Amino acid sequence: MKILVTSDWHIHTYKDFPNREENIFSAVEDMFSYCNDNNITAIYFGGDLVHANNNTPIKVTLNVLDLFERMFDKYPQINVFAISGNHGLGEKSILERANNLISWVQILSKRFSNFNCIDMGSWYTSDTQDTVVYGIPYLEFKEDFDKALTIQSDKAAKSIGKFKTLLIHQTPDFPTINFPMDTNPNDPRYKVFDHVHCGHIHKRMPITEYFSLIGTPTQLGFDEGGLQVDNGFLVYDTETKKNTFHKLDYPKFVEVKEGEPHPPNCYVRELPNYVPTVTTASREEFTEGNSKDAILVSYCKAQGIEDQATIDVGLKILSKIN
Ligand SMILES: [Mn+2]
Numbered sequence: 535m536k537i538l539v540t541s542d543w544h545i546h547t548y549k550d551f552p553n554r555e556e557n558i559f560s561a562v563e564d565m566f567s568y569c570n571d572n573n574i575t576a577i578y579f580g581g582d583l584v585h586a587n588n589n590t591p592i593k594v595t596l597n598v599l600d601l602f603e604r605m606f607d608k609y610p611q612i613n614v615f616a617i618s619g620n621h622g623l624g625e626k627s628i629l630e631r632a633n634n635l636i637s638w639v640q641i642l643s644k645r646f647s648n649f650n651c652i653d654m655g656s657w658y659t660s661d662t663q664d665t666v667v668y669g670i671p672y673l674e675f676k677e678d679f680d681k682a683l684t685i686q687s688d689k690a691a692k693s694i695g696k697f698k699t700l701l702i703h704q705t706p707d708f709p710t711i712n713f714p715m716d717t718n719p720n721d722p723r724y725k726v727f728d729h730v731h732c733g734h735i736h737k738r739m740p741i742t743e744y745f746s747l748i749g750t751p752t753q754l755g756f757d758e759g760g761l762q763v764d765n766g767f768l769v770y771d772t773e774t775k776k777n778t779f780h781k782l783d784y785p786k787f788v789e790v791k792e793g794e795p796h797p798p799n800c801y802v803r804e805l806p807n808y809v810p811t812v813t814t815a816s817r818e819e820f821t822e823g824n825s826k827d828a829i830l831v832s833y834c835k836a837q838g839i840e841d842q843a844t845i846d847v848g849l850k851i852l853s854k855i856n
Pocket of ligand 1: 542544581582619621734735
């Protein structure tokens with residue numbers, strides 16, 4: 535059985551990149567159409583369907599509902615199995631309500647019978663009932679995620695002879711990551727699953743043979759421009775136990791040096807050629823506990839202002855305020 539795996543759509547209005555909104559809708563249509571053409575009946579979705587939490591624009595909301603109405607009318611054989619991410623949430627995601635989070639994925643599962651929320655659940659995704667997907671929604675605390683992983687892997691261990699995968703939306707430990715990680719991809723509890731698909735990190739890459747980052751169909755902005763080489767989706771084959779990448783040609787975010795040629799079909803940001811002077815400053819010099827005078831002196835030092843007369847003027851002005 536083949537399954538289309540996608541994540542992190544972040545549907546929203548993007549003022550600076552007006553096409554990004556229509557591109558993500560178009561990318562979703564591409565993925566449904568790909569499933570239809572290739573006899574794929576299951577789409578696994580790894581979280582972050584919309585970008586905002588409680589303030590998704592009404593127009594975006596209507597467009598999302600319209601999108602799924604059209605897709606499920608046109609392709610009634612296709613089912614979506616989705617978890618909630620850290621975007622599109624109506625409340626803090628903690629373990630005690632993880633199976634019933636107020637989220638966009640919940641809204642869609644209540645509205646469309648082909649859209650299934652699998653937060654802390656498990657669903658058969660083939661007619662023959664031999665393929666099961668387990669889901670853990672994004673959880674704010676890694677301690678909660680740890681307990682959720684025990685719950686889901688214990689459940690999966692009891693289900694014999696099934697093909698099992700797990701969908702999660704956390705920060706796993708992988709090379710080059712520079713923020714705190716929530717989970718170790720080599721954790722033995724993952725071994726009960728044939729594969730783990732993880733959203734959240736907008737970068738497509740296998741971390742271990744059985745644990746992959748899903749990536750996004752359309753990038754979000756320049757801060758992730760360098761993360762993902764190409765936009766697209768994965769197709770997971772339960773027979774070969776392999777993911778295949780399928781490219782979608784939506785604009786990437788690319789930074790070039792000032793004056794350099796712009797690559798085609800990309801959002802481009804030019805980086806200025808000058809090198810700013812950076813003076814190092816310590817965090818302790820700028821904490822709330824310090825007096826205004828001390829912070830001003832530290833600020834001058836960090837800016838390279840050594841002239842005492844200038845600093846004295848600053849201190850004098852400061853003494854007149856409050
Ligand atoms: Mn995301």
